[in-house]
Amino acid sequence: AAVMIGQTLGHYRIDSKLGEGGMGVVYRAFDTHLDRAVAIKVLRPDATASPDRKRRFVQEAKSASALNHPGIVHIYDIDSADLPDGPTDFIAMEFVPGKTLDQYIGKSGLSLNDALKYGIQIADALARAHAAGIVHRDLKPANIIVADDGRVKLLDFGLAKLTEVIDGDPEGATATMTAQERPQTEEGAILGTVAYMSPEQAEGRKVDGRSDIFSFGSVLYEMVTGRRAFEGTNKISTLAAILHT
Numbered sequence: 001a002a003v004m005i006g007q008t009l010g011h012y013r014i015d016s017k018l019g020e021g022g023m024g025v026v027y028r029a030f031d032t033h034l035d036r037a038v039a040i041k042v043l044r045p046d047a048t049a050s051p052d053r054k055r056r057f058v059q060e061a062k063s064a065s066a067l068n069h070p071g072i073v074h075i076y077d078i079d080s081a082d083l084p085d086g087p088t089d090f091i092a093m094e095f096v097p098g099k100t101l102d103q104y105i106g107k108s109g110l111s112l113n114d115a116l117k118y119g120i121q122i123a124d125a126l127a128r129a130h131a132a133g134i135v136h137r138d139l140k141p142a143n144i145i146v147a148d149d150g151r152v153k154l155l156d157f158g159l160a161k162l163t164e165v166i167d168g169d170p171e172g173a174t175a176t177m178t179a180q181e182r183p184q185t186e187e188g189a190i191l192g193t194v195a196y197m198s199p200e201q202a203e204g205r206k207v208d209g210r211s212d213i214f215s216f217g218s219v220l221y222e223m224v225t226g227r228r229a230f231e232g233t234n235k236i237s238t239l240a241a242i243l244h245t
Contacts, residue, residue: 041090078092100144121151125152129212
């Protein structure tokens with residue numbers, strides 16, 4: 001990751017690392033054409049290995065970007081750049097100074113006022129997306145930014161398209177689960193996503209807006225209580241809790 005600092009991807013200069021998730025690394029960068037700060041998500045090579053998944057993802061990201069809702073992080077650009085170790089796919093998006101919701105939720109949760117204030121904004125953004133036929137598929141506290149001015153913005157719309165099940169995809173129903181399974185210390189990252197899955201996602205079935213509403217319920221529960229609604233000791237027991245208890 002440190003190697004990226006100072007590099008340019010197209011007309012974006014990478015300045016510092018902001019965070020890391022299952023799909024790639026996020027950097028703060030500078031758009032040298034428009035003189036503004038942006039966030040760049042550099043996608044992992046295996047995330048874009050399937051052309052069909054990549055095409056669906058680009059289509060979804062364009063649709064999400066067209067929503068132009070104050071509660072949804074705006075996507076500026078999806079592109080590829082040639083780096084020493086090969087072509088690198090990346091997404092350039094609005095840079096929002098703030099923290100992710102999981103950094104705000106402590107052991108005791110948020111105050112009821114804050115939970116309601118944030119919850120209403122999350123629900124409003126989801127409602128707009130669902131009205132346009134777009135499903136987030138990976139709503140969790142790590143994908144929700146609370147900006148320094150108190151506004152809430154949802155991240156990574158459409159990104160789950162890269163790992164979702166596609167008819168005829170040889171990876172089949174395990175696509176969602178295996179995309180992140182690497183020998184690194186990613187059990188936490190996998191659990192982080194699994195813990196907010198809807199039952200139909202856990203079973204690898206097709207999802208619609210109702211799946212996001214289930215995930216939103218899990219996020220809301222955690223905001224109020226400070227603990228996850230479904231928490232197993234590992235991925236399988238977490239999925240079992242979602243499906244059966």
